[in-house]
Amino acid sequence: MNGEFDAAGEMDRANACFQAGNLAEAEELCLSVVNHVPENPRARHLLAFMALNQGKNNEALEHLLAADDSSVDNPLFFMHRGIAQSLTGNVEDSIGSFSKAIELKDDVADLHGNLARSLNLLGRRDDAIAAAQKALALDQNHLGALDVLADAEAAKGHSDAALAAVEKALSVNPGYLPALFKKGGLLVSLGRFEEAVDVLQHIVELAPEKMEAWANLGFAFNKLNRAKEAVAAFEKAVELSPVEWGVWEQLARAYELIGDVEKAREAAEKILAAKKGSIQARLVLARCLWRENNLLAAELKLLEILELNPEGILRSSTEMLLGQVRDRLGRTSEAFDTFKKANAYRAASKEWRSIDPNRFPVLVANFRNGLTKEVIQSWRSYQADDGFIDPVFFVGFPRSGTTLMEQMLASHPGLISGDENEWLLSLLSELPGSVPQCLGQLTPSQIARLRSLYWDKARALHGDDLAQGRLVDKYPLNIVTLGLVQRLFPKAKVIVALRDPRDCVLSCFMQNFEANEGMAQFLDIDNAARFYVQTLDLYKYYRDVLPLDVMEYRYEELVEETEAVLRRVLGFLGLEWDASVLAYADREQDRIVSTPSLRDVSQSVYSRSVGRWQRYRAQMAKALEVLEPTVQRLGYDGWEG
Numbered sequence: 001m002n003g004e005f006d007a008a009g010e011m012d013r014a015n016a017c018f019q020a021g022n023l024a025e026a027e028e029l030c031l032s033v034v035n036h037v038p039e040n041p042r043a044r045h046l047l048a049f050m051a052l053n054q055g056k057n058n059e060a061l062e063h064l065l066a067a068d069d070s071s072v073d074n075p076l077f078f079m080h081r082g083i084a085q086s087l088t089g090n091v092e093d094s095i096g097s098f099s100k101a102i103e104l105k106d107d108v109a110d111l112h113g114n115l116a117r118s119l120n121l122l123g124r125r126d127d128a129i130a131a132a133q134k135a136l137a138l139d140q141n142h143l144g145a146l147d148v149l150a151d152a153e154a155a156k157g158h159s160d161a162a163l164a165a166v167e168k169a170l171s172v173n174p175g176y177l178p179a180l181f182k183k184g185g186l187l188v189s190l191g192r193f194e195e196a197v198d199v200l201q202h203i204v205e206l207a208p209e210k211m212e213a214w215a216n217l218g219f220a221f222n223k224l225n226r227a228k229e230a231v232a233a234f235e236k237a238v239e240l241s242p243v244e245w246g247v248w249e250q251l252a253r254a255y256e257l258i259g260d261v262e263k264a265r266e267a268a269e270k271i272l273a274a275k276k277g278s279i280q281a282r283l284v285l286a287r288c289l290w291r292e293n294n295l296l297a298a299e300l301k302l303l304e305i306l307e308l309n310p311e312g313i314l315r316s317s318t319e320m321l322l323g324q325v326r327d328r329l330g331r332t333s334e335a336f337d338t339f340k341k342a343n344a345y346r347a348a349s350k351e352w353r354s355i356d357p358n359r360f361p362v363l364v365a366n367f368r369n370g371l372t373k374e375v376i377q378s379w380r381s382y383q384a385d386d387g388f389i390d391p392v393f394f395v396g397f398p399r400s401g402t403t404l405m406e407q408m409l410a411s412h413p414g415l416i417s418g419d420e421n422e423w424l425l426s427l428l429s430e431l432p433g434s435v436p437q438c439l440g441q442l443t444p445s446q447i448a449r450l451r452s453l454y455w456d457k458a459r460a461l462h463g464d465d466l467a468q469g470r471l472v473d474k475y476p477l478n479i480v481t482l483g484l485v486q487r488l489f490p491k492a493k494v495i496v497a498l499r500d501p502r503d504c505v506l507s508c509f510m511q512n513f514e515a516n517e518g519m520a521q522f523l524d525i526d527n528a529a530r531f532y533v534q535t536l537d538l539y540k541y542y543r544d545v546l547p548l549d550v551m552e553y554r555y556e557e558l559v560e561e562t563e564a565v566l567r568r569v570l571g572f573l574g575l576e577w578d579a580s581v582l583a584y585a586d587r588e589q590d591r592i593v594s595t596p597s598l599r600d601v602s603q604s605v606y607s608r609s610v611g612r613w614q615r616y617r618a619q620m621a622k623a624l625e626v627l628e629p630t631v632q633r634l635g636y637d638g639w640e641g
Helices: 008-017 023-036 043-055 059-065 075-087 090-103 109-121 125-138 143-155 159-172 177-189 195-208 211-223 227-240 246-259 263-272 279-290 295-306 312-328 334-350 359-371 373-377 402-410 423-430 437-441 444-468 476-488 500-508 525-545 555-560 561-574 581-587 612-616 621-633
Strands: 392-396 416-417 469-475 493-498 549-554
Touching: 008 023, 008 043, 008 561, 023 043, 043 059, 043 075, 059 075, 075 090, 075 109, 090 109, 109 125, 109 143, 109 373, 109 549, 125 143, 143 159, 143 177, 159 177, 159 392, 177 195, 177 211, 195 211, 195 444, 211 227, 211 246, 227 246, 246 263, 246 279, 263 279, 279 295, 312 334, 334 612, 359 476, 392 402, 392 476, 402 416, 402 469, 402 493, 402 555, 402 561, 402 581, 416 444, 423 444, 423 476, 423 500, 437 476, 444 469, 444 476, 444 621, 476 493, 476 525, 500 525, 500 612, 500 621, 525 621, 549 555, 549 561, 561 581
Parallel strands: 392 469, 392 493, 416 469, 493 549
Antiparallel strands: none
């Protein structure tokens, strides 16, 4: 050995220095080794490891690729090479490195976890899930594997499985920010916006510099119709990232939704100055013109958008607003054709294609055929002791004027109201059997649990306000589930909004509803008419067989005799008259009205939509035939509007 360079000895000293924290001397010794033996894998590996820890990923990869790995039996060498490859964008190459490491030692969770991450980056979701599960079989608390599992399951559309992985990660480390971020996003995607707000607010407390968390928080607030908080969250997001134009688009829309036309227009123009192709910004400008009743200018702006060939929901939203503009301009035939085109685009979009359009018609049929008098007679009486006054369920067919009345009632100090929520519908999936037959089999404890689930959702939105007044649950299609209302909330009050079926169905066809199973009935006007008849027939049946505490009012009467109708409604609810209900339009907009009525409820009561169907007689010929028996039964046959 005399005179020969002792590479092994030098590396032993280098490792000792590294372990002692003397990194500079360790690096010097390693460099000395590679000067004598350039391909020495031990020296190259230690140099690479130190470079990785300093964020010098390219340098690390150069060292590892320069090493002679033919005799390397250390799996960490290949794991670190895989990490360096992944971090430098060589993800495909990292698969081979991680696989080699596993070949050498397959019982290390980190090796499978890193392989899973690279597979997921390449879009190989099933392989990534399999690798992550191998890691978790070795270490059930492996955060990296849980991260990958959540990402891959979410990418496959398995939001519940992804959320389960995130919850597991948070059970290991409650403050683990990557999992908290994923949880917030998943809850938003699942429509669990109240829970999402709680998580996202926690994130911005822990990491207030995270723009994405503020943006997601704004989106969740938007969905909960908490307008001021949505705007504030979006404003914070763009403050943190002033050129995040996607968030600016959401902020512009939020301004427009609360009626702040000046700020909406300013934000939209700012976006267009930087992102000339922004269709969302142009739509905001068109909506501002619509709000200002500048119809011809709105039409020109919408035609300008269509020249950009928007796709999916953006296309249908543009066409729908264009139809409404043309309707207001009195161009009936042209408007109807535009509405048909808008609904065709909606039906073809991925959002609407994923919806089962048969759910509501089947649900109506099940309640009508299954809720027999025998089933109702089998119900055992139930006395609630949860401390809540049964709600006021405010129902009717969509576009019956419920939003207008709800805004008025929300102004009364004795009532607590919000926008539309599917709290009652969500209980259907909690029932212990076939609907509605199982309603007769519910035990007192099961009813108490279902009520508790309902009140938990209401409390999440309204908090302590629930103690200040009676809850008004306004969701028009709860008219379908009044059988469930009677079973769970036997002391509930029910307000039913009626409107001329012809105007009602036409208005549903003309609206840009969000994609859901109920609104899927309105993509075709003839189908909308059939669903109207089916729904109102069920309501008539409910009136015949259930002891509902119910009152009806007509939209047309509300328009003509607003105060008289409001006095009747408040009297039915056992409340004193309060003039604030007539000043609803003057209230500061603290929440967003999510229904398509948003422009009209902020204005004084108007009558132009009464009798609108008459202009569309020719286009509605088949629908009018379907509706005629119900028109007569409701007493609208001589009503010309």
